[in-house]
Amino acid sequence: MRQPLIGRRVTGASHLDWPNMLPNATSEELARLLPGRRVVDVQRRGKLLLLRFADGSALALHRKMSGNLLLQPAGTLPRPHTHLVLHFEGGLELHFVDPRKFGRVYFFPTASELAAFLEARLGPEPLDDLTEEELARLLRGRQRRVKPLLLDQRVLAGVGNLYADEALWLAGVHPARAASSLSSAEARRLALALRQVLREGIERRGTSFSSYVDAAGNRGDNQAHLRVYGRAGQACLRCGATIVRILIAQRGSWICPRCQPLEPSSASGARP
DNA sequence: CCACGATCCTGCTAGC
DNA sequence: TGCTAGCAGGATCGTG
Numbered sequence: 249m250r251q252p253l254i255g256r257r258v259t260g261a262s263h264l265d266w267p268n269m270l271p272n273a274t275s276e277e278l279a280r281l282l283p284g285r286r287v288v289d290v291q292r293r294g295k296l297l298l299l300r301f302a303d304g305s306a307l308a309l310h311r312k313m314s315g316n317l318l319l320q321p322a323g324t325l326p327r328p329h330t331h332l333v334l335h336f337e338g339g340l341e342l343h344f345v346d347p348r349k350f351g352r353v354y355f356f357p358t359a360s361e362l363a364a365f366l367e368a369r370l371g372p373e374p375l376d377d378l379t380e381e382e383l384a385r386l387l388r389g390r391q392r393r394v395k396p397l398l399l400d401q402r403v404l405a406g407v408g409n410l411y412a413d414e415a416l417w418l419a420g421v422h423p424a425r426a427a428s429s430l431s432s433a434e435a436r437r438l439a440l441a442l443r444q445v446l447r448e449g450i451e452r453r454g455t456s457f458s459s460y461v462d463a464a465g466n467r468g469d470n471q472a473h474l475r476v477y478g479r480a481g482q483a484c485l486r487c488g489a490t491i492v493r494i495l496i497a498q499r500g501s502w503i504c505p506r507c508q509p510l511e512p513s514s515a516s517g518a519r520p
Numbered sequence: 521c522c523a524c525g526a527t528c529c530t531g532c533t534a535g536c
Numbered sequence: 537t538g539c540t541a542g543c544a545g546g547a548t549c550g551t552g
Contacts, residue, residue, distance in 0.1 A: 268528075295546080312546050314530075329530085348529045350546065369547095392522060401547080408545055458532085460545070477545095498524075500543075527549080536539085 249463050250290045252319055252340060253299070257286045260335040266349055269331050273355045281355065282307075282334065294370045294405030304359040308366075309344065315351035318343045319463045347459075370405040374442050378404070380432075383439040387427040394430065395423030396497040398442070407442060410455060410477040413502050415441040417476040422508040423496045448473065476502045 261282045264275035273281075285301035292298070297317065299307040309317065322339040332344040332353060344351065356362040371386070372378060386403055387394070397403055398412045407415070416423050418441035421434050430438065454460050454468030457478065461467055475485055479502055480493040489506035 310546080313544065346529095347531065348544090350529065352547095390521090396523085399546085410545060455545075458544070499546095522552105524551085525549100526551105528547095530544100532543085534540100534542085536541105 249297075249317075249319060249342075253287045253290050253336065253342070255287065256336040256338055256340065257284065258282045258301075258334060259337050261332065262335065263326055263330050263333045263343075266331040268349065269344075269346070269351060269353055271352055271354060278332075278353075278355060281305075287336075293366055293373070294401055295408070296366075296370075298362070300359075300362075306356045306359065306362045308354040308356065308362065310352045310354075311346070312348070312350035312352065314348040314459060315344060315346035316459065316461055317463055318345060318461070318465055342463075368402075370401055371403045373405055374407060374446055378439055378443060380436040380439040383442075384432060384435045387430055387435055390427035392427050393424045393496060394421060394427045394438075395499075395501060397427045399497070399499070404442075406446070409499050409501075410474065411442070411445045411449060413477045414445040414475055417502075417504060417508060418444065420507050422503060422510045423494075423501050424510055476504060478502060 261279045264278060267275060270278065285303065285305060287299055288302045289300040290298070291300065295310055297309045311317065320341050320343055322335065322341055324341060324343070326333055326343055327345055329347040330343050330345045331349070334342040336342070344353065354365065356365065372382060387397070390397055395412050395416060398407050399409065413423070415438060419434060419437035421430060421438055449455060449470045452468055452470040452473060453462060453466065455470035455474070456467035457471040476491055479491045482491050483489070484491055484504035484507060487504060487506050489504050491502055491504055494501050494503060
């Protein structure tokens with residue numbers, strides 16, 4: 249979205265039909281405050297898309313489970329479940345389409361308010377800052393199970409359910425292991441695995457097993473390359489054991505019970 | 521500090 | 537064919 253949006257001025261905001269989408273503003277405020285603001289940067293932080301405006305104000309958009317952001321020519325008829333259309337000069341629109349209505353749009357009048365918001369709820373970026381030492385530091389002393397810890401955005405930003413499962417499988421770590429129980433070798437493998445699965449997901453332009461599309465409406469390819477997520481009943485790609493689905497912190501979690509033992513087994517086990 | 525359940529929503533699909 | 541239970545890429549809140 250950077251190329252099409254940077255430098256463009258907002259001319260309007262419409263189709264704001266879902267107040268719960270706006271935790272810190274009203275529809276009327278957005279429609280009144282946004283026109284005239286010029287986009288100077290488009291960034292990602294964790295799972296948030298940030299639109300920064302010339303005066304330091306910003307929008308932060310979270311797609312949650314079902315949201316899609318589509319760049320369309322002006323005048324495109326919004327599809328069902330569209331809850332925000334941002335109009336830009338030059339005949340461009342950004343449509344926020346979200347059937348489940350879990351998505352959120354935050355408005356921040358100043359850069360420092362945005363910074364405080366991000367600081368309060370997001371940990372380090374795995375692709376920028378996650379050395380093995382940093383992950384070891386994040387795990388140290390935590391009695392929490394490792395998967396819920398990885399999914400906690402305040403601990404580490406941007407890792408979701410499927411990437412957590414993929415990384416834990418690659419690293420040969422059971423999702424219910426206590427975070428502090430990981431050996432330094434396991435922590436090292438996990439740090440590398442997290443970076444790998446996120447990098448692959450981006451290279452493949454996302455995981456579209458359901459409705460995800462990018463801003464141009466194109467599906468990603470990553471769903472065809474998942475190693476463990478959603479593969480219950482199928483053979484583990486590494487050892488041939490049957491992949492199972494378990495519940496960890498109420499989230500579906502797919503594991504290979506042989507490559508990812510819960511108890512440190514005396515048998516040699518998998519050397520992923 | 522941590523686990524768990526409920527909550528916010530709609531759509532899809534597997535199973536009957 | 538039609539119904540229903542269960543599940544879904546997320547995150548927050550209250551309770552214990």
